[in-house]
Amino acid sequence: MADYSRITLCLAAAILATAFLFRRRPKLSPNREPPCIPQLFCIPYIGHMIGLFWQRTAYYSNVSKKWNLPIFSLSMFGGKVYVVSSPDLMHSLHRQPRVVSFWFIEGQFTTLLGGMSKASADALQANLGAADRESSLLVEGLKVTQQAMSPQGGMEEMNRRAAAVVRTRLDELQETGGTNRVDLWGWIQHEITIATTESIYGLGNPYRDPKVESAFWDFADDTIMVLLSRYLPKALAPKGVSGREVVVQAMNTYFGTGAYKDSSPLTSARYAALKGHINDEDLARFECVNGIAILGNSVPTAFWTIYHIFSDPALLVEVRAQVEMITSNATAAGSGRRMRKINLRALKEAPLLFSVMQEALRHRATGTGPRMVMEDTMVGQEKYHLEKGAAVIIANHALHFDASAWGASADRFVADRFCGKTPAHAFRGFGGGINLCPGKGFAMVEIAAFAAMMAMRFDLLPADGSWDEPGQNLTNMSLQIAPPGKKVYVTIAPRQEAHDVDWEFDS
Template identity: 35%
Template sequence: MFVIYSLGTRISWMVMDLFNLLTIAVLVLAIYYFLQFLTPKLDPREPPLISAKIPFIGHVVGLLRYGVPYYAKASAKHPLHPLPAYTLDLFFTKLYVVNSASLVSAVQRHHKTISFDPFLTAAANRLSGITGDGLKLLQETESGGGGINNKVLHSMHPALLGPGLDVMNKNMINNLKASIDGLESGQTSFDLHQWCRHAIGVASTDAVYGTLSPYKDQDIERALWDYESNLSVLLLRILPKITARKAFQAREMIVASFVKYYEAGGQENSSQMTYGRWKTQYDAGATTEDIARLETAAGIGILSNTVPSTFWTLFEIYSRPELLGRLREEISKNALHVDGSSAIHTVDLADIKDQCPLLLSTFQETLRLRSNGAPTRLVYKDIVLNDQYLLKAGRVLQMPSECINRESSTWGATSSEFNPSRFMANGEQKPTNRATGFMSFGASPNICPGRHFATGEIVAMVAMLLLRYDITPINGHWIRPKLNPRAIAASVTPPIEEFRVTVWPRKEFKGTNWAFSVTEGKGRYPLVTG
């Protein structure tokens, strides 16, 4: 009797389980077809679709897990890989990915139809926390806004591409030298990336913000990196006080410090760039808090790529003894000047620009292989790109640098290899589409405005360190540290783990007094831009 009862109980539970499973299956199918109904259908003229293993959310999960490198993984799954362009399903929308330099110029020709401007507004909202009338003031004019975001960008050009660049370079160099001199005391060990972060951070922010720079406070300096390293959840804008607590609190701390900065008149004794950014917004009627919020996000723009670019340039050079020797010889011969009376050794930045092609080429080759940014655009209206692909209005388009920068049709059979002389005049033959095949500074007309300032800072630090110091990893091996996928603001991904090194002053320069010189009007570098 017990056996029959037990069997009957099992059967009844099995029937209930089967009923529950059928109910769940029906619900899943209903949700699936409902989502299919909501998801825009792909026109056969659009770039081919790359399907995800998990419908609707698979690509979203992949991008959250891997960041921009996911594009290369997704592309490799298509039977016709490599595709010049393809489409990804991202939940209720579709994303176009341009994967080839041959199409970049076509995107650029349609810059009024395929525009970056809406993302400036989105960044002001999601990154900076600007809302309401302040956001409307910044919004692009095509969407009914005041267009101030674009005007702020244009206000920076005299400081970053003209006379103002000389002043910023001089201030930056003085601070940089202090950090480099600090290594002179003898053998010392530290995390190389963290050292670059502080040295570049101090040099950059003091040059940009002047004597009252909020980043002179170490708590604010730390807050910037807490903010920068935890952006992904903040950008989702889902209860950020709770879900993105660390980034949210760090941002609000920096905002408060900038409000105090402006109230104290810090912009009056800052760089031409900072003053121009402030005045453009102030004259347009922006509140002090909104100006402070926009400047908080600017800190990410100033440092998030410069720091890891410095680290990786040093890594690539010091890990190659033959290249290290060649660069030391080039800098010593062409950019180092010794005063006969005082014996001061001076490194001239203008000479680095004009007479150290291997150093500049090595720097750009580092960017080419280390960049993983993805210049982003919004399609305003339906167009046919390059007489080849239909792009529909409202879709987002991205151009991942990791794929384009390594394209063999642009860079040749060795496109995935590190070649320090690749960007030299006598280096490998350059195809005509080389510029559109190099996305490390973005894609025209939205090129990184601070590229010359950042380049001057990086090559100055690298040149001085190469001449003055030997650097060796603690473990004796130049093994690439793990990368930080959470640093989504950085198009050059920083390490997520320590990379400890030992630093010794070179014996031949023991007791030498060092200096930098900045020749007026020669702060712009011959960089390749997309």
Template identity: 30%
Template sequence: MLKEKGESEQNYRDINVGTIQKFLAPGPFLAGLTRSTIQKLSTSIGLLGFQKKPHNLFACIRHHTTLAATGAVYGPQNPFLDPVIETSWWDFMPGIVKLLFGFFPSIMAWRNLRARARVAAAFKEYFANNGHVEASSLVKTMFEVNTTYGFELAEIAKMEIATCLALLSTSAIATFWTIFHLYANPIALADGRHDILAAIVGEKRNADGKLVRTVDLSLIKEKCPVLYSTFQETLRYHSSVISAKLVLEDMVLADQHYLKKGSTLMIPGPVVHSDTSIWGANANQFDHKRFMRNRVDTSAPNASAFRAFGGGATMCPGRYLSSNVIPALAAMIILQFDIAPISGRWVMPTTTKADIWNALPKPDYDIKVAVTPRKEAENVEWKFHWGISEEGHELSL
């Protein structure tokens, strides 16, 4: 319950939204959060090729992105470090649709409710043990806002489910599809690997004579057009975002659609993203170079037509973090590893069972793959950073 302080519930919501938008907008906090996430991913992903066993590609990516993202946000007492909590979170997710529709959830979604309760209990313990004190500024600030408005610890813990949902719902899916399209297309993979050479900011030999290459992943958007275009095309091709807009005035759209003031306009992203008048005759095909700035065969798509993160005031506040981390993770993987499906060929999974509420559809089934260190890079030690000074040191805040 909100404490009676004269402020309305609307004020509280505005403060919450404003806090999230402030921290996740481009600036020092976003850079620090990106850097922390990439450091954790670099450490964990670097061990993949030395595990002599097949991996389920989506499950593997989901595990590493979950621990890295939550670790960067929640600090050393991150509840997701407990495998039971990580598993419980992903057991809860499929039940969201049943909970949204409210059709006998205690019967139809009891397993999901039980999993959610375990996650909420873990966060209650986390806050009770002052885990937020060592966490990111976002978590500490949100905790202060919630306690100021009179929320009890149990309520604050439950509200953290929404933060986790925003943090984890699409990042692993977007990374999976980006990796799939890179490895399934040898040309895209070769182009992407060559691209990243522009982000190498340092080379030296260590004491053992091994070549050490330092990559500044903050340069991807600027200097790696193929890789970043592949990421954007992945979002365009797979996005299932539906934007909702309130009609403020009576109007006629495109001289044929009457929109009445006060009504809700639904904008289905997949329809916009497959419009051939916007994206060309090959709109239904995956073109990893579609978003490259230096293409001369077609004009750049209108920015408003790219709706992977929604649009307007309701645009996803986490878009900058996702746009930093996902291409960076893809770069780390394709530089270090060869990945091949155990079946012998890449086949795109169907998405007929995907959650209708999610911004990207998860695959109906996983792809079992073999991950091996690249022979071309076996004598190279890769160091990945986010932001490098002219003297070659990682930037600090």
């Protein structure tokens, strides 16, 4: 009997092994459609959806890893989703931004998430088709954003303002002797929110009201539920929707009282571009959703930059040495106090700061760069055929861990990786092509300034004795880089060397 069951077991194992070895590898169809991947656990219709809800955006990278294909298709949500996981296809996608469109997704996302009226939604979604030649309100608004965020526009002034806020707040922290056990995520979220919004919205900054700040984060953390609950939003996404309404009301007052006139070129130029095309309330709704672009990725990028620098003592020493090189040392004539100024414009000469930030974006990537296929098209040298109406997902994590692009160390965090040459199309931290993030220059300098001054003035010690890897919380699938999965508690202590010194940014 025992032998019989052993034979049955061996036979079953052999059948399974043979099935595994000869499983049908999905193939390019005769019309060159990307190979179609079987549903997860062979569960008809909803297998991939289960995978997505279970593993979140990691599902795309896990499927990419398993099948090792440059592009493949998944049947989901009653349609087709093409997942791109090869850097070789990025160039081809970038060349057809209207055909494989991010703008279309942005138009839908902004109007739905903001709860805008039909008239405003129509105005913002108009002329985004592949063959449309007339001017699009959404694209014009983005051009204004690109101009305002460029070095020739207002970026440098915005960075000066953000850095000044960082300085003042760290002065206060030093005066109070730092903090005992604090949640690093919560602390950084608040600091970056205040520095960024002060710089963007000026003296009338609506985020100065703590109620608006916390309402915004309720909204931002609940984006997926707000998007999914199209018909019963208040019932299905109560936190997100009520948070949104608080921010919308604050933005309404901000624009209505003319406070925007004393703001950054970004806010005033965008207001001028949209005013008259969408109604005033929807302008406030648009600005509320914009908060997600402005803050949603800056906060986690700042968090992981600080986390990686301070949890690695050797790296912290190197960062401090590089910042030291761009920090002047003087004595004030009257008071005799020491004055130290970190040169904001020279921050790039502390390349490790920027490298750690980009490596954090690479190593911790969770984003998906969604696009919509607006008409049948071909991509890549292999001429894969993409069908109109299908969605495209760029599996950032898969691209960022592609060993053929990043080498044998692809799986590891290498702090100085971006000090050298890196494969351009394999890095999606700020997207690419015509949709490259217009806030990239601003966000990088702001975060580098924050990290530089933190490194020079403070020690960050793990409150529970050691830096333990917190993992990532993948719940919010709209983020490029997800927040930590577990709380990281730290003590922030002023450094001895930083005492009795006046710190500033020099620009």
